[in-house]
Amino acid sequence: MSTEMDRIRNKYLRHDKKFPHIWCPGCGNGIVMASLIRAIDQIGLDNDEVVLAAGIGCAGRMPVYIDFNTLHTTHGRSLTFATGIKLANPALTVVSIMGDGDATAIGGNHFIHAARRNLDLTAIIVNNQVYGMTGGQFSPTTPFGATTTTSSYGNLEHAFSIAELAVTAGASFVGRGTVYHVKQLDMLIKKAVKKNGFSVVEIMSNCHTQYGRRNKLPDPVSMMQWFKKHAIALEKVEKMDAEALEDRFPIGILVDRQKPDYIEQYQRIRETSKDD
Amino acid sequence: MSDGECKIKLLQGNEAIVEGAIVAGCRFFAGYPITPASEVSEQMSMRLPEVGGTFIQMEDEIASMGAIIGASLAGVKSMTATSGPGFSLMQENIGYACITETPCVIVNVMRGGPSTGLPTNPSQGDVMQGRWGTHGDHPIIVMAVSTVADSFEITVHAFNLSEKYRVPVIIMSDEVVAHTRESIELPETSKVEVIERIKPTVPPEWYLPYEDNSRGVPPMASFGDGYRHHQTGLIHDQKGFPTQDSKEIQAFMERQFRKITNGFQEIICFKRFMMEDAEVAIIAYGSVSRSAKRAMREARQKGIKVGLLQLITLFPFPKSPVASVLRQCQAVIVPEMNIGQISREVKRVNQFSCNIHKINKINGEFITPAEIYDGLLKIA
Numbered sequence: 280m281s282t283e284m285d286r287i288r289n290k291y292l293r294h295d296k297k298f299p300h301i302w303c304p305g306c307g308n309g310i311v312m313a314s315l316i317r318a319i320d321q322i323g324l325d326n327d328e329v330v331l332a333a334g335i336g337c338a339g340r341m342p343v344y345i346d347f348n349t350l351h352t353t354h355g356r357s358l359t360f361a362t363g364i365k366l367a368n369p370a371l372t373v374v375s376i377m378g379d380g381d382a383t384a385i386g387g388n389h390f391i392h393a394a395r396r397n398l399d400l401t402a403i404i405v406n407n408q409v410y411g412m413t414g415g416q417f418s419p420t421t422p423f424g425a426t427t428t429t430s431s432y433g434n435l436e437h438a439f440s441i442a443e444l445a446v447t448a449g450a451s452f453v454g455r456g457t458v459y460h461v462k463q464l465d466m467l468i469k470k471a472v473k474k475n476g477f478s479v480v481e482i483m484s485n486c487h488t489q490y491g492r493r494n495k496l497p498d499p500v501s502m503m504q505w506f507k508k509h510a511i512a513l514e515k516v517e518k519m520d521a522e523a524l525e526d527r528f529p530i531g532i533l534v535d536r537q538k539p540d541y542i543e544q545y546q547r548i549r550e551t552s553k554d555d
Numbered sequence: 556m557s558d559g560e561c562k563i564k565l566l567q568g569n570e571a572i573v574e575g576a577i578v579a580g581c582r583f584f585a586g587y588p589i590t591p592a593s594e595v596s597e598q599m600s601m602r603l604p605e606v607g608g609t610f611i612q613m614e615d616e617i618a619s620m621g622a623i624i625g626a627s628l629a630g631v632k633s634m635t636a637t638s639g640p641g642f643s644l645m646q647e648n649i650g651y652a653c654i655t656e657t658p659c660v661i662v663n664v665m666r667g668g669p670s671t672g673l674p675t676n677p678s679q680g681d682v683m684q685g686r687w688g689t690h691g692d693h694p695i696i697v698m699a700v701s702t703v704a705d706s707f708e709i710t711v712h713a714f715n716l717s718e719k720y721r722v723p724v725i726i727m728s729d730e731v732v733a734h735t736r737e738s739i740e741l742p743e744t745s746k747v748e749v750i751e752r753i754k755p756t757v758p759p760e761w762y763l764p765y766e767d768n769s770r771g772v773p774p775m776a777s778f779g780d781g782y783r784h785h786q787t788g789l790i791h792d793q794k795g796f797p798t799q800d801s802k803e804i805q806a807f808m809e810r811q812f813r814k815i816t817n818g819f820q821e822i823i824c825f826k827r828f829m830m831e832d833a834e835v836a837i838i839a840y841g842s843v844s845r846s847a848k849r850a851m852r853e854a855r856q857k858g859i860k861v862g863l864l865q866l867i868t869l870f871p872f873p874k875s876p877v878a879s880v881l882r883q884c885q886a887v888i889v890p891e892m893n894i895g896q897i898s899r900e901v902k903r904v905n906q907f908s909c910n911i912h913k914i915n916k917i918n919g920e921f922i923t924p925a926e927i928y929d930g931l932l933k934i935a
Contacts, residue, residue: 363625
């Protein structure tokens, strides 16, 4: 008997081609991938209508497993490719999947300008607080003081809040979730993909192999428990004092606003400038 | 521009590139401001919406290159334009266009380098960067323009080659050609040959995006066509998925070069002037070939039997037209606004007793006809 899970698996995964996947057992990337697939399925998009673009890193390997139009671009640059695809064929739903280093270190410039430009793209950022694929070096979201393979004496740098960066840069929709709060994650991704304008979902995810192991969270379960304890619903944050909020981060929808759509504006320019 | 309108225009090289691109079917341009290429962006921002296309100014040249590859993957002919510092930034994603065999055209209006160099002075210092700027072994086509008329025609040809062979094509202009205004008669659009990429005709479930064939150029589906496939900067198998299999890697790499070798006949473009009875010759390209032509005429008046080989395709290097000149002549002179990037290639081809002389100017000034003429007097 075929279950709902079988249906989704058969419809969306390139199961006969590219499995088993490259991720470590217990990696949060699988949870993110499943959540993305459920969100697209609930929206009711056809596989042909979706483009999934990624950069380089563990999260960057996600597109190869999913039966959309997929591309695995250069490190940090997936939003630039996504921009070209969307402008060339606005009928496509274009989602870019990135890691924290991919999106905010090497791709930081593209990220803030994509948010400012407000082209209708969805950026999903898997924030595992470390460069996993290259062996666990500190990233722009590694906490101050944390141990990584390039901060053996403790990280001297301070972490970005990706979601707040996206809000400030002008994104139309910004949400933050975790791989522990999966139902909320499905909702955030669904809203982000449906949103007309640049939308961002930052997902706190576990890299127990490269990050947790060196920071007293050595397995997926301890990292999940850490997310459960440290994530605070946005509505509760206002009622909490600074001390209680230390080491904690809000989850939920940070912003959901309307801004003029780039493609509609451009179409107006085309109509007024037409060759005659 | 509609048919019937006066087609004689006074354009600068940068503007002629824009007109050539639009006639060739370019409908997407992404760029970042830089001297002396900015007029290409400015003109594109006005012209593309008129023809239903899209212009976007990106946050840097890395992004511009990514955006044009994305647009091309979605089926729209795409171009960007820049100069030295921006061209350096583009190299990363030019490699991605090479490995994914994505058609696109990159205009590099050369200025003095390295680094910020001489933003408003001419140079030909990026020739080797055009060929080998991105890492790894890769085929690429590099073409040089020398006049406003060239800028139009070669841009059309660059798009055609890019679409036909699924390879990025670099157009090397320079500050002199880019900013010189000349009258140009634009051809009727319907009379210009425009080549479109070949798309798959098999049912989607049979489509192999990187399948080999007799031409070595696989049909290319666009995202959204119903041929869902995967594009990656990793070396990939015929299905487009990453591979570590040494046989598949070898076959993939060999096909990249074979498809270009197969097309030499139409990829290699050059012009010969007064070569029939030439005893000495000038081999030049870009704006310098204009000074060379004038020097040739003056030397002819003095009775020196000199000809000119103007290279248009710089890479793949036009071995046989160069070899035929070297076989015929006792000496050639290669004037360049660099330290000898093409003269070295000429020497590599020289299996004959031809003496190869160089004129190299790297002080930010153009090479004058008199300088080449003086060179000719010494070798003739």
